[in-house]
Amino acid sequence: MPKNRKEGGDIVVYHKATLRRIPPVTRKYAKLLGELDSVLRRGKNLVEVIQRLELDSQALAHAKERGAIIADDSIKYLSKERR
Numbered sequence: 001m002p003k004n005r006k007e008g009g010d011i012v013v014y015h016k017a018t019l020r021r022i023p024p025v026t027r028k029y030a031k032l033l034g035e036l037d038s039v040l041r042r043g044k045n046l047v048e049v050i051q052r053l054e055l056d057s058q059a060l061a062h063a064k065e066r067g068a069i070i071a072d073d074s075i076k077y078l079s080k081e082r083r
Contacts, residue, residue: 014030014031
């Protein structure tokens with residue numbers, strides 16, 4: 001069965017022509033594996049984004065505890081007083 005290997009990984013990619021030639025149950029299994037690889041790849045890409053969001057959230061919570069963050073309403077109020 002011909003298969004393609006992407007560089008730097010062990011992900012097997014089946015072309016449509018190859019999938020047409022294999023038995024139906026094997027075809028469904030190959031498609032399922034392809035979808036699983038795709039979902040895992042997207043999940044791995046989200047790890048860095050989630051990590052940054054978590055750090056930003058912790059920093060914001062810490063700043064609020066210290067009183068370093070002023071609510072938007074206060075800023076508008078202070079800017080009106082200065083006029």
